[in-house]
Amino acid sequence: MAWRDDWRRARAIARKDVTTELRAKAGFNSVAALGVTILVLLGLALGPDAQALRDAAVGAVWLALLFSGVLAFNRSFQVELESGALEPLLQYPGPRWTIFAGKLLGNLIFLAMMTAIVVAVGAILFSVSIPPRWPALLGVLALGILGLTVLGTFYASMASRSRAREVLLPLLLFPMLVPVLVAATTASKALLGTDLMHDAGAWIRLLAAYDVIFLIATFLAFEHVIES
Amino acid sequence: MLSRDQLPDPGPSGRRTGVWLALATLVVLAAAQAYAISNSPAEGDMGHLQKIMYVHVPAAWMTFIAFFVVLVFSVLYLWRRRETDDLIAASAAEVGAVFNGLTLALGMIWGRPTWGVWWAWDARLTSTLVLFLIFVGYLALRGFVDDAGQRARWSAAVGIIGAINVPIVYMSVMWWRTLHQQPSSPSTLDPAYTMGLRTNAIAMLLVLVFFIHKRYDIARRERAVELAAQTAAMRGS
Amino acid sequence: MVASNQTFVIAAYALTWVVLLGYVWRLVSKDRRARADHGPVSGRGDVSR
Numbered sequence: 325m326a327w328r329d330d331w332r333r334a335r336a337i338a339r340k341d342v343t344t345e346l347r348a349k350a351g352f353n354s355v356a357a358l359g360v361t362i363l364v365l366l367g368l369a370l371g372p373d374a375q376a377l378r379d380a381a382v383g384a385v386w387l388a389l390l391f392s393g394v395l396a397f398n399r400s401f402q403v404e405l406e407s408g409a410l411e412p413l414l415q416y417p418g419p420r421w422t423i424f425a426g427k428l429l430g431n432l433i434f435l436a437m438m439t440a441i442v443v444a445v446g447a448i449l450f451s452v453s454i455p456p457r458w459p460a461l462l463g464v465l466a467l468g469i470l471g472l473t474v475l476g477t478f479y480a481s482m483a484s485r486s487r488a489r490e491v492l493l494p495l496l497l498f499p500m501l502v503p504v505l506v507a508a509t510t511a512s513k514a515l516l517g518t519d520l521m522h523d524a525g526a527w528i529r530l531l532a533a534y535d536v537i538f539l540i541a542t543f544l545a546f547e548h549v550i551e552s
Numbered sequence: 553m554l555s556r557d558q559l560p561d562p563g564p565s566g567r568r569t570g571v572w573l574a575l576a577t578l579v580v581l582a583a584a585q586a587y588a589i590s591n592s593p594a595e596g597d598m599g600h601l602q603k604i605m606y607v608h609v610p611a612a613w614m615t616f617i618a619f620f621v622v623l624v625f626s627v628l629y630l631w632r633r634r635e636t637d638d639l640i641a642a643s644a645a646e647v648g649a650v651f652n653g654l655t656l657a658l659g660m661i662w663g664r665p666t667w668g669v670w671w672a673w674d675a676r677l678t679s680t681l682v683l684f685l686i687f688v689g690y691l692a693l694r695g696f697v698d699d700a701g702q703r704a705r706w707s708a709a710v711g712i713i714g715a716i717n718v719p720i721v722y723m724s725v726m727w728w729r730t731l732h733q734q735p736s737s738p739s740t741l742d743p744a745y746t747m748g749l750r751t752n753a754i755a756m757l758l759v760l761v762f763f764i765h766k767r768y769d770i771a772r773r774e775r776a777v778e779l780a781a782q783t784a785a786m787r788g789s
Numbered sequence: 790m791v792a793s794n795q796t797f798v799i800a801a802y803a804l805t806w807v808v809l810l811g812y813v814w815r816l817v818s819k820d821r822r823a824r825a826d827h828g829p830v831s832g833r834g835d836v837s838r
Contacts, residue, residue, distance in 0.1 A: 478713070482706045487696040495692055496710060499685035500717050503724040510728060526727070534720060541716055545709040548630050574813060581809075585802065601794050604801040611805070647812075654808045661801045665794055759809065766816050773823035 330422045337426025342433050344403060351399060352434065359392035359442040367449050374451055381450035382512040386468070386505055388442050393435060393472055394494050397480035400431050405484060414550065424477065424546040431473045439469055457515045460524060464515065467531040468508035471538065475500050478542040481549055507531045570766070577758045584755035588748030601665060606748055608658035610756040611651050612680065617760060618648025619683065619715060622690070626711035629704060638704035639775060641711060642694060643767035647760065649687040655680055675726040682721050686714040700778070 344351075366384040371377045414420075443465065446452070455461065476497055483493035511527035588606040625641035628634070659677045660670050671677070690710055697703040 475713075479710075482693070482697075482710070485702075486693070487698070488692075492689075492692060492696055495685075496689040499682050499689060499721075500714065502682050503717070503720045506724045506728050530720075530724060530727075537716065537720075538713070541713055545713060548705045549709050551705075578809065578813075600798050603798050607801055607805045650808065650812050654805060657804055657808075658801050661797050661804065665797050763812065763816070766820070770816065770819050770823050773820075773827050777823065777826045 330419060331425075333418055333422040334425035334429065337423060338429035338433070341400060341403070341427065341430030352437065355392050355396050355399075355434075356438050356441050358395065359388045359438055360445050362388040362391055363442065363446050363449055377450045378452060381446060381452045382509045382516065384450060385443055385446040386509055388446065389435075389439060389469070390472065390498065390501065390505070391494075392438060392442070393476055394480075394497060396434050396438065397431060397473075397476035397497075398484050398489055398493055400427055400434075400477065401480055401484035420547050420550050421543050423550060424481070424543060427481070428474065428477045431477050432470070435469050435473050439465060452516065455516050457524075460528070461512060461515045464508055464511045464524070464528060464531065467528065467535055468504050471504040471531065471535045472501060474535065474538050474542055478546065478549075481546065503534050504531065507534070574762060574766075577755075577762045581752075581755040581759055584748075584751045588752055592745060592748055601662060602745065604658060604662045605745065606752045608655060608662055609749060610753045611655040611658060612676075613753055614651040614756050614760045615648055615655050615680070615683065617757070618644045618651060618764070619687070619718065621764065622648060622711045623715040626708035626715075629708045630712075635700075635704065635775070636772070638707065639771040640764070640768050642691075642707065643764050643771050645687055645690050645707075645711070647763045647767055649684065649691060650763075651760065652680065652684040652687055656684060673729065675722065675729045678725045678729075679718075679722040682725075683718060686717070690714065700775070 363384060366380070366387065367377060370380045370384070414423075447454070476493075479496045479500075480493055483489045483496060486492050507527045507530045510522050511524040511531070514522045514524040514527070585606060589603055592603060592606075621644035622641045625637045625644065629637035629641060656677065659680070663672060663674075663677070664670050690707060693710055694703055694707050697706060
């Protein structure tokens with residue numbers, strides 16, 4: 325069935341990307357190290373008062389994820405670019421959205437692993453204790469990372485092929501991520517108990533809506549963006 | 553594709569009409585501003601600051617209109633792949649960015665004496681700032697892509713996806729600020745000010761239309777030059 | 790207080806005109822350059838497609 329073939333193709337692309345990255349351990353390790361480095365710098369810049377750090381924890385973790393994320397996204401298209409494999413990939417029969425789906429899945433796995441490390445290290449460096457509502461917090465993280473990765477993958481498919489990919493990707497991506505940043509940090513603070521004025525539920529719904537909207541929009545737009 | 557023959561030179565008289573048109577729209581704007589200033593009462597606690605509204609609010613409205621034009625022509629371009637659609641979108645983006653920057657600066661000039669600070673992270677100004685960054689990203693993308701087809705398609709995609717985000721950004725920043733002390737932005741509700749505001753909005757709209765039209769004109773010429781250079785390079789080498 | 794408010798109002802209008810006229814100037818110089826690069830339209834059958 326055509327549907328199953330498409331999914332197989334997407335998974336194949338994802339599997340190839342993930343195994344390439346894991347085999348070239350330098351890729352994941354260095355991006356994860358960068359995430360941690362950013363946390364350290366933020367801790368130094370915003371501390372050393374323990375309360376100030378606790379207040380800044382959520383923001384710091386998300387910024388570290390955003391900044392190390394852009395590197396991961398650009399890299400996800402780099403392999404094809406360097407080996408010139410993008411053209412043959414496009415010649416393959418089958419709908420283009422499978423390429424996007426494959427890249428997206430690969431990036432999601434990458435980002436998920438990165439998030440685990442950054443959150444763990446961030447909780448330690450910024451003295452955050454695990455709250456009772458931690459499952460909801462995990463949900464906020466997941467929804468936020470999904471939004472980040474969907475748009476990051478989409479913009480990287482263009483930026484990585486332009487003349488100034490290092491600056492273009494964050495420049496295009498970060499303003500788009502404002503709702504994610506605002507929603508994820510506010511909801512997290514509400515769940516951690518540091519900002520009781522907000523209702524995490526409303527923000528989680530906003531994040532979910534954002535993810536659905538842009539998942540659809542980017543899949544539709546990718547068709548126009550991938551042809552060379 | 554645009555060739556040299558598709559860009560007739562309007563000739564010296566045509567160009568002079570253009571200049572007169574430019575002056576006319578600016579004179580109309582000046583007249584609208586004079587009218588609004590002379591007819592508005594000095595409000596109690598805000599003193600004369602309210603008069604800034606007659607430039608700040610229309611500039612904001614023009615920003616959104618320009619962005620809407622970018623959205624419409626981006627969709628049109630992806631639909632029928634006509635290069636002129638791409639050039640109109642790009643022209644609207646540049647003009648929109650100018651009005652956006654002006655809106656922000658005027659917002660800060662209004663905010664400083666009102667709030668005591670140059671910036672207070674209020675919902676409207678903050679989302680306008682994010683919109684400005686989206687404009688800048690769009691223009692930067694165009695600057696860094698040399699292939700005209702790719703540039704057009706990518707800008708269109710970025711423009712559309714950016715436009716989808718604008719209401720979401722506004723909503724999230726609004727919620728973010730709701731439960732905290734919200735510095736209030738200029739209110740447009742008082743009927744005493746509506747006439748002046750409406751007049752200025754229309755006058756600014758004329759300026760906006762003229763700017764976009766002129767910029768589009770230049771863009772077509774620039775595109776023809778780029779195309780000629782590329783074909784010459786291909787033939788010559 | 791009123792006097793200093795007036796300064797801000799004047800600054801706002803001055804900035805508006807500086808920006809608008811500045812952009813007109815940018816349009817004019819871009820136009821001049823584009824026309825110069827484009828060259829005179831001589832109706833040559835040089836159709837670049």
